[in-house]
Amino acid sequence: MERRGLDAYGCFEREGSLGRVQRSFAPVVAAARERIGAAYGQRLHSAYLYGSVPRGTARPGRSDLDLLLALHHDPGDEDRDTAEVLARGLDQDFAEVDGVGILLHGKGRLLSEQERYDLGWFLACLCTPLLGADLAEHLPRYRPDSLLARETNGDLTAVLPRWRARARAASTPADYRRLSRHVARHLVRTGFTLVMPRWGGWTSDLAESAEVFGRYYPERAAQMRAAAAVALEPAEDPVVLHGYLEDLGPWLADEYTAVHGTKTPR
Structure with a gap:
């Protein structure tokens, strides 16, 4: 029977994993992990990959690198400036990616009731843990309703x-x-x-x-x-x-x- 991205109970299976990252993208993923930790330090709760890179379908020189960063607090101007510098540096240093996008959110918002079926679902189902404790452990299972x-x-x-x-x-x-x-x-x-x-x-x-x-x-x-x-x-x-x-x-x-x-x- 066709699973269509769901488990045996009809809930979303998380797509993507670090094991699916193609060899050509491994250096930029490793650099992203190292640079994110250095740039945000104690401000960072966790970091995630999403998109074609963790799905293993990225095209060298054509695909972008997509990152979601969960901070302990709501992001401010300094956090956004840091993300811009980080994204620009990764894009310039690695020809394998055509652009780097970074989403910034506070941990509280990602786990909020208001975002339960939007950002919460996105993190729990479409994002691959890269750094820190996985917030998906605090979110429910989701169905395609x-x-x-x-x-x-x-x-x-x-x-x-x-x-x-x-x-x-x-x-x-x-x-x-x-x-x-x-x-x-x-x-x-x-x-x-x-x-x-x-x-x-x-x-x-x-x-x-x-x-x-x-x-x-x-x-x-x-x-x-x-x-x-x-x-x-x-x-x-x-x-x-x-x-x-x-x-x-x-x-x-x-x-x-x-x-x-x-x-x-x-």
Whole structure:
């Protein structure tokens, strides 16, 4: 029987592990562990990898390195400045990665009731422990239900205006590549979580996510497959981005609200 990322009880299995990190990415992961500890010291509770690197699907020179840092306190300006310097240094020193992203959150927020089905789920199911005690031990098991769908991606209506503002400010091919990749990734993942409870499983693979979505919305299947392709090979053409912001995105936001409701305001 197909497991679809779930265990025998229908709960999420944690994706990724340090054992899946490909040999070519091992040096940057080791450097990240060492530099994070040195940079944050006692401020750090724990650090995690997420994305293609711990899943073992990263592409040398094309994939980014994604990190989540849990601090003992809510992050301040000094913490964010440290993260920026850390990310820039790793990106410059290791050609294997194309960009480094660091999420910063306080331990209290990650374990809060408000974030139980958003950041808490993200940490417990999609993040791989790198440093420190694993906060997932304090979080529940999760199932692919409508509550989870709502709290993870039920904010597309609120996000679209911010994307449009960024698109208006974009002026170079590099700007459009960065934004098209970001928007395409978000839309594909939102399209997948829209149908996740009906499909009854989990995948982080963008191509598979688009295919699963297309089974339930065949009239939008081609658009979602194209978005999955742009998420891997970003587009410089602003027309592509315009299509996401004025057609696929608004339709998806309306359908998501109709099916799952709107994410609890933060």
